[in-house]
Amino acid sequence: MLKIKELHAGYGRLKILRGISLDVSQGTIVALLGGNGTGKSTLLKTISGLLPVMDGSIEFDEKDITNSKPHHIVRSGLVQVTQSKEAYPAMTVEENLMLGAFTRSDKAEIKYDLEGVYSFFPVLKDRRNMLSGTLSGGEVQMLVTGRGLMAKPKMLMLDEPSAALAPKVVLEIFANIYKISQTGVTILLVEQNVRMALLLAQYAYIIRDGHIMIEGKSEELINDPAIKEFFLGGTVTDTSKGLNA
Ligand SMILES: Nc1ncnc2c1ncn2[C@@H]1O[C@H](COP(=O)(O)OP(=O)(O)OP(=O)(O)O)[C@@H](O)[C@H]1O
Numbered sequence: 039m040l041k042i043k044e045l046h047a048g049y050g051r052l053k054i055l056r057g058i059s060l061d062v063s064q065g066t067i068v069a070l071l072g073g074n075g076t077g078k079s080t081l082l083k084t085i086s087g088l089l090p091v092m093d094g095s096i097e098f099d100e101k102d103i104t105n106s107k108p109h110h111i112v113r114s115g116l117v118q119v120t121q122s123k124e125a126y127p128a129m130t131v132e133e134n135l136m137l138g139a140f141t142r143s144d145k146a147e148i149k150y151d152l153e154g155v156y157s158f159f160p161v162l163k164d165r166r167n168m169l170s171g172t173l174s175g176g177e178v179q180m181l182v183t184g185r186g187l188m189a190k191p192k193m194l195m196l197d198e199p200s201a202a203l204a205p206k207v208v209l210e211i212f213a214n215i216y217k218i219s220q221t222g223v224t225i226l227l228v229e230q231n232v233r234m235a236l237l238l239a240q241y242a243y244i245i246r247d248g249h250i251m252i253e254g255k256s257e258e259l260i261n262d263p264a265i266k267e268f269f270l271g272g273t274v275t276d277t278s279k280g281l282n283a
């Protein structure tokens with residue numbers, strides 16, 4: 039569904055991604071793992087059309103989207119939930135959710151999908167008229183994910199959805215990602231919680247210094263001594279917590 043070939047990208051003349059190739063098959067959850075500053079968000083931003091492609095190609099749903107405009111990419115069904123978890127604090131929960139539907143004009147279906155998001159995240163329904171600035175961290179994560187769903191994605195890219203959340207909330211977030219995937223939405227999941235991400239995903243890529251260092255089936259990676267050593271060795275501190283958990 040998503041096919042990335044030999045992608046090079048970065049900021050201005052600063053190259054961060056140096057030849058990334060990555061595939062996500064329809065209906066799967068694929069994890070993209072790696073430590074701080076290795077290029078995970080840069081990759082998602084480039085796929086979303088927010089950063090220019092310097093070299094290589096990106097194909098989504100059998101169409102070339104290399105250097106397509108961000109709103110075209112969203113409209114084609116490829117939607118990113120950013121790491122910064124930006125909900126507009128002075129807007130209500132429902133107003134924030136409706137922003138996700140900005141590329142759509144099918145009013146009746148938008149209303150239907152809003153109810154769908156509310157049945158996924160009942161707490162958002164309870165808080166629909168509250169300012170999103172009053173939500174807890176876990177609720178904001180649900181809100182930004184719900185906003186992504188309002189774009190009617192075929193594929194959702196989630197950038198560290200579990201970051202900075204309490205362990206109990208993290209479990210809930212991962213359960214929700216599983217539920218979303220069960221509805222047929224393909225998922226590319228960026229995480230530092232390596233163990234949880236490998237349990238959820240079928241396939242994973244580990245990125246380091248703008249390269250794919252290792253890729254493979256999750257069940258193979260989770261038992262790979264080299265992976266354990268790499269993530270437990272202190273190179274990636276946050277992830278080692280994930281593996282120790
Ligand atoms: N706007 C920017 N301008 C210049 N360099 C940037 C910019 N944003 C990120 N970088 C650099 O690009 C590299 C990769 O950053 P990126 O945000 O992709 O990492 P990441 O893997 O998402 O890390 P994290 O897990 O901390 O979110 C880092 O060296 C970072 O300093």
Ligand SMILES: [Mg+2]
Pocket residue numbers: 078079080121197
């Ligand atoms: Mg990041």
